[in-house]
Amino acid sequence: MRSVSIIGAGCTKFGERWDDSLRDLVVETGIMALEDANVSGEEIDGLYVGNMSGGQFVSQEHIGALISDCAGLSRLHVPSTRVEAACASGGLALRQGVLAVASGYSDVVIAAGVEKMTDVTGGVAADALAAAADREWECFFGATFPALYAMIARLHIHRYGTTREQLAAVAVKNHQNGCNNPISQYQMEITIDDVLRSPLVADPLRVLDCSPITDGAAAVVLAPTEMARKFSDGPIRILAAAQASDTLALHDRRDITTLDATVSASRKAFDMSGIEVKDVDLAEVHDAFTIGEIVAIEDLGFVEKGEGGRAVIEGVTAIGGDIPVNTSGGLKACGHPVGATGIKQAYEMVLQLRGEAGKRQVEGAEVGLTHNVAGAAGRR
Amino acid sequence: MRSVSIIGAGCTKFGERWDDSLRDLVVETGIMALEDANVSGEEIDGLYVGNMSGGQFVSQEHIGALISDCAGLSRLHVPSTRVEAACASGGLALRQGVLAVASGYSDVVIAAGVEKMTDVTGGVAADALAAAADREWECFFGATFPALYAMIARLHIHRYGTTREQLAAVAVKNHQNGCNNPISQYQMEITIDDVLRSPLVADPLRVLDCSPITDGAAAVVLAPTEMARKFSDGPIRILAAAQASDTLALHDRRDITTLDATVSASRKAFDMSGIEVKDVDLAEVHDAFTIGEIVAIEDLGFVEKGEGGRAVIEGVTAIGGDIPVNTSGGLKACGHPVGATGIKQAYEMVLQLRGEAGKRQVEGAEVGLTHNVAGAAGRR
Numbered sequence: 001m002r003s004v005s006i007i008g009a010g011c012t013k014f015g016e017r018w019d020d021s022l023r024d025l026v027v028e029t030g031i032m033a034l035e036d037a038n039v040s041g042e043e044i045d046g047l048y049v050g051n052m053s054g055g056q057f058v059s060q061e062h063i064g065a066l067i068s069d070c071a072g073l074s075r076l077h078v079p080s081t082r083v084e085a086a087c088a089s090g091g092l093a094l095r096q097g098v099l100a101v102a103s104g105y106s107d108v109v110i111a112a113g114v115e116k117m118t119d120v121t122g123g124v125a126a127d128a129l130a131a132a133a134d135r136e137w138e139c140f141f142g143a144t145f146p147a148l149y150a151m152i153a154r155l156h157i158h159r160y161g162t163t164r165e166q167l168a169a170v171a172v173k174n175h176q177n178g179c180n181n182p183i184s185q186y187q188m189e190i191t192i193d194d195v196l197r198s199p200l201v202a203d204p205l206r207v208l209d210c211s212p213i214t215d216g217a218a219a220v221v222l223a224p225t226e227m228a229r230k231f232s233d234g235p236i237r238i239l240a241a242a243q244a245s246d247t248l249a250l251h252d253r254r255d256i257t258t259l260d261a262t263v264s265a266s267r268k269a270f271d272m273s274g275i276e277v278k279d280v281d282l283a284e285v286h287d288a289f290t291i292g293e294i295v296a297i298e299d300l301g302f303v304e305k306g307e308g309g310r311a312v313i314e315g316v317t318a319i320g321g322d323i324p325v326n327t328s329g330g331l332k333a334c335g336h337p338v339g340a341t342g343i344k345q346a347y348e349m350v351l352q353l354r355g356e357a358g359k360r361q362v363e364g365a366e367v368g369l370t371h372n373v374a375g376a377a378g379r380r
Numbered sequence: 381m382r383s384v385s386i387i388g389a390g391c392t393k394f395g396e397r398w399d400d401s402l403r404d405l406v407v408e409t410g411i412m413a414l415e416d417a418n419v420s421g422e423e424i425d426g427l428y429v430g431n432m433s434g435g436q437f438v439s440q441e442h443i444g445a446l447i448s449d450c451a452g453l454s455r456l457h458v459p460s461t462r463v464e465a466a467c468a469s470g471g472l473a474l475r476q477g478v479l480a481v482a483s484g485y486s487d488v489v490i491a492a493g494v495e496k497m498t499d500v501t502g503g504v505a506a507d508a509l510a511a512a513a514d515r516e517w518e519c520f521f522g523a524t525f526p527a528l529y530a531m532i533a534r535l536h537i538h539r540y541g542t543t544r545e546q547l548a549a550v551a552v553k554n555h556q557n558g559c560n561n562p563i564s565q566y567q568m569e570i571t572i573d574d575v576l577r578s579p580l581v582a583d584p585l586r587v588l589d590c591s592p593i594t595d596g597a598a599a600v601v602l603a604p605t606e607m608a609r610k611f612s613d614g615p616i617r618i619l620a621a622a623q624a625s626d627t628l629a630l631h632d633r634r635d636i637t638t639l640d641a642t643v644s645a646s647r648k649a650f651d652m653s654g655i656e657v658k659d660v661d662l663a664e665v666h667d668a669f670t671i672g673e674i675v676a677i678e679d680l681g682f683v684e685k686g687e688g689g690r691a692v693i694e695g696v697t698a699i700g701g702d703i704p705v706n707t708s709g710g711l712k713a714c715g716h717p718v719g720a721t722g723i724k725q726a727y728e729m730v731l732q733l734r735g736e737a738g739k740r741q742v743e744g745a746e747v748g749l750t751h752n753v754a755g756a757a758g759r760r
Contacts, residue, residue, distance in 0.1 A: 001484040021516070047625075054511075055435045059519075061511040062466040068625040069514075069632070077644035079623035081472050082464045086442040092461050096476060103483035104381040131434075131441040134449075136401070139439075243459035245427075245448045252449070264457035 003225035004101045005235040007108075008037020009350040011343075014216035014335040015185040022058050022116035023070040025217035030071045030112060033219035038231050039108055041073055046106035047080040048097045050089030050113035051339035056128035058116050067112065079106070086132030087288060089113060090218070090342025091372030095241040097222045107224060113344070114217035115337035125213050129338070134249035146210060146289065148250050150202035153291040156257045157204065159306070162294065164204060166309030168195035170290035171208050171332050173318055178329025180359040183344070185214050185335030195290075209290040214335030218343035220350065234354045239273035239367075242266070261373060262299035275367060277301040282352060282362045283323065284345035285371040287330040293317075296371055297325055319360055327352060327360045342372035383605035384481045385615040387488075388417020389730040391723075394596035394715040395565040402438050402496035403450040405597035410451045410492060413599035418611050419488060421453055424601075426486035427460040428477045430469030430493035431719035434462075436508035438496050447492065459486075466512030467668060469493060470598070470722025471752030475621040477602045487604060493724070494597035495717035505593050509718070514629040526590060526669070528630050530582035533671040536637045537584065539686070542674065544584060546689030548575035550670035551588050553698055554706050558713025560739040563724070565594050565715030575670075589670040594715030598723035600730065614734045619653030619747075622646070641753060642679040655747060657681040662732060662742045663703065664725035665751040667710040673697075676751055677705060699740055707732060707740045722752035 010032025012025050020028070026049070034041065049067050054060045064080035073080070083093045090113030097111035117125055130139040133148060156162045172192055178184035190208060198208040221231075228235035244264035250256055270276060283300065287293035294308035302323045303311045311317055317325035328334055328348035331341055349368040351357040390412025392405050400408070406429070414421065429447050434440045444460035453460070463473045470493030477491035497505055510519040513528060536542045552572055558564035575588040601611075608615035624644035630636055650656060663680065667673035674688035682703045683691045691697055697705035708714055708728035711721055729748040731737040 023516075053435050053441055055433050055508070056441075058515065059507070059511050060515040061433055061436075061464060062513075062628065064465055065625045066514070066628050069628045074625060074627040074632070077624035077626060077641055080465075080625040081476065081623070084441060084462045084464055085444055085460075096461065096479075099476075099479045099483045099485055102485065103479045105479055105482065127439070128435070131439050133442075134446070135438065135440040136403075243461070244457035245445045245454060245460040246457060247454040248442065248446050248449045252454070261457055 001102050002104060003237065004098045004222055005225045005228035005237045006220045006346065006350055007223045007228050007232040007235050008033050008039065008221040009219070009347040010036055011183050011218040011347040012216050013183050014214050014337060016118050017215035018118065020215065022054060022060065022114055023066060025116060025215060026067045026112060026114045027070050029217040029219045030110065033110065033221050037221035039221055041071065042076065043108045044073060044078055044110055046097065046100045046109035047073065047078050048093040048109065048111045049082050050093030050342055051082055052084055052086050052089045052115060053128050053131065056131065058119055085373065087286065087338050088342055088373035089339040090344070091370070092243065092342070094220065094342060094346055095243055098238055098241045101222050101224055107227065109222045110219055111222060111343060112217065112219035113340035113342055115339040116215050117213045117337060118215050137249045146202040146205055149289040149291055150205045151250065152256050152295065153204055156291060156294065159257060162309035164196060165192055166313045167204070167209060167290040167294070168192040169313040170287060170293045171195050173312065174287060174326050174330040174332040177319065177327050177360055178333025181329045181334065184329040184333045185212060186333045205289055205291070211288045211331035211336035214337040216335060216337035216340045216344070218340045218347050220343060220346050236350050236353050239275065240269040242268035242272060244268070257295065258305065259295060259299050262296060262371065266300050279367050280323065280369045281365040281367050282327060283325050283369040283371060284328060284348050285325055286373060287326055287332050288336060290332070293325065293330065300369065300371060319362060324362045327357065327362060345370040345372055381482050382484060383617060384478045384602055385605045385608035385617045386600045386726065386730055387603045387608050387612040387615050388413050388419065388601040389599070389727040390416055391563050391598040391727040392596050393563050394594050394717060396498050397595035398498065400595065402434060402440065402494055403446060405496060405595060406447045406492060406494045407450050409597040409599045410490065413490065413601050417601035419601055421451065422456065423488045424453060424458055424490055426477065426480045426489035427453065427458050428473040428489065428491045429462050430473030430722055431462055432464055432466050432469045432495060433508050433511065436511065438499055465753065467666065467718050468722055468753035469719040470724070471750070472623065472722070474600065474722060474726055475623055478618055478621045481602050481604055487607065489602045490599055491602060491723060492597065492599035493720035493722055495719040496595050497593045497717060498595050517629045526582040526585055529669040529671055530585045531630065532636050532675065533584055536671060536674065539637060542689035544576060545572050546693045547584070547589060547670040547674070548572040549693040550667060550673045551575050551712050553692065554667060554710040554712040557699065557707050557740050558709025561709045561714065564709040564713045565592060566713045585669055591668045591711035591716035594717040596715060596717035596720045596724070598720045598727050600723060600726050616730050616733050619655065620649040622648035622652060624648065637675065638685065639675060639679050642676060642751065646680050659747050660703065660749045661745040661747050662707060663705050663749040663751060664708060664710070664728050665705055666753060667706060667712050668716060670712070673705065673710065680749065680751060699742060704742045707737065707742060725750040725752055
């Protein structure tokens with residue numbers, strides 16, 4: 001199995017991109033990533049794209065070929081594959097790219113993610129996103145994602161004494177970080193009070209507990225580690241890329257305050273990489289809802305189960321804290337263009353591990369972890 | 381790079397499966413494949429599923445996790461990934477499974493494909509399928525797939541003298557073969573006259589030139605070749621799995637009577653495998669429309685460009701001919717549950733190479749090739 005490194009990365013501005021189509025966003029980020037990697041189109045021999053629902057959002061499937069075509073790679077007949085795993089589509093596109101290089105089937109691979117979500121009106125987006133839950137056993141009875149995460153939050157509060165303020169502290173921190181990230185959708189600080197007074201979505205979650213609807217795209221370029229220095233002065237070695245699944249419906253889970261898939265994937269990633277939790281300098285985790293970040297840092301082992309809320313409000317996960325989490329601003333402040341998020345997390349990690357994250361830089365960062373339903377660990 | 385073999389295969393009955401949901405179909409075929417492979421669920425450490433448009437057909441995305449869940453694999457947290465490439469979703473799911481095993485990331489992988497298409501009414505299905513074409517530059521102006529393939533047929537007729545009867549002969553042969561395949565949707569012979577008198581869809585293509593709307597699922601189980609004999613007495617070695625892309629829109633192509641992606645992928649597959657066209661004993665090719673089979677056998681190198689129509693009507697591609705094509709009945713007679721087709725092609729090849737294809741058996745078959753937009757070559 002060949003070792004794989006990231007040799008370049010790019011990310012569009014996330015937000016409401018009214019003037020740009022799905023293909024515009026992908027071309028924009030693809031060019032950024034190729035320039036960053038010092039790679040020309042002719043050198044690409046594989047392309048993966050994470051996209052949750054081009055069919056429902058912009059009536060376009062076959063996104064792999066579309067993107068290869070838009071990027072001018074069609075004449076080269078580059079193998080182009082779309083990967084879908086709802087909010088983890090980007091993370092899985094990255095992992096498929098890693099497999100393609102690790103297997104020797106490809107050498108230089110682009111792993112991209114994209115979602116164009118603002119071309120539909122509100123109800124359509126909510127319904128499209130609900131297609132990631134169990135349509136027959138959850139959505140049919142009215143449960144959408146805010147409701148499902150609200151149930152997780154309620155039990156976490158009940159069982160561990162997590163407070164409303166602790167949930168809000170996740171959003172406050174991530175907005176702070178997002179203010180220092182030029183790609184983030186929301187460039188504004190918020191207070192705990194702002195979160196608590198924002199409109200209720202699904203009790204106890206309020207608008208400012210939820211990640212928004214966003215357009216955006218991100219891309220990274222992968223190569224075998226042995227070839228990486230040919231392209232890049234600062235390649236980022238991928239120590240492990242692990243993936244796990246769980247029941248689709250929440251009601252079938254052993255315990256809804258733990259995502260067993262996170263526990264399983266992170267265990268595999270740590271085993272593969274030979275590093276331990278304490279070696280990780282920073283992490284990007286999946287905060288589609290504030291409770292999601294609290295559960296994630298517990299399940300990844302950064303804090304004990306039930307201690308997540310306290311850790312956040314005490315600054316453990318702030319930049320400068322023991323384990324900075326979501327320095328990019330997370331899904332909360334960057335926005336959550338579903339298929340792009342997993343790749344944007346990798347993009348943030350590339351900047352951090354290169355020491356190029358500006359005001360949000362974590363000093364001396366050497367090992368990072370990204371968590372996009374499945375987990376992945378990277379080291380420069 | 382590890383060599384990969386197919387150790388088991390299963391396929392549901394294709395057709396209008398009113399009583400079965402997407403998940404029912406997948407579970408049915410998954411059990412068939414696991415039993416055929418003598419593998420238990422605990423041994424599976426990767427799952428790929430090809431599905432074009434669960435979002436548009438049954439309002440369900442996140443099909444990888446869904447299938448892992450339905451199959452009872454969720455407790456094992458098996459990495460489960462959906463792959464989408466329109467009509468080639470199944471073929472790419474198979475190739476991703478091959479990469480996962482070849483890379484060493486997984487040992488025993490299920491590659492499945494599924495589509496549940498009959499839960500929507502006519503117009504919705506046509507529009508969902510049109511999402512595989514270029515929405516902005518083709519569908520917006522009314523071009524759906526029959527129209528696009530009709531243009532290919534028109535130029536092929538004009539340039540090479542291909543006749544209406546030769547197109548019809550593809551459907552006649554595939555229906556003949558389908559009559560001997562218990563999974564095929566249409567168990568009836570048709571004549572050239574039947575095709576010529578069937579309703580016009582997009583001149584010159586008629587209803588009986590087109591593959592139908594179909595529900596169905598298929599699955600194969602993959603393992604490293606060195607482990608394959610542990611499970612199966614008749615493992616099928618995959619010599620190569622190659623993939624290529626082209627422009628999404630037909631009007632951007634160099635020449636619409638050739639699919640350059642087929643030429644590119646088959647060249648790669650032959651290079652990887654070390655075999656030549658003349659070594660191939662039979663092929664399953666992508667006959668979504670009759671003209672598609674004619675173009676495919678030319679682009680794969682079985683006959684000269686322009687000779688495809690003549691070859692079919694002269695029986696070169698019949699069982700017993702020089703190069704039997706679509707012994708399963710193809711997409712035309714089996715039906716075309718989009719995401720399942722690529723895996724069904726592999727299923728047919730497994731039966732043929734094992735000598736278990738009954739009345740449609742190709743005597744002495746040792747090397748087969750399947751073509752599902754991209755191309756793959758298999759040998760026992």
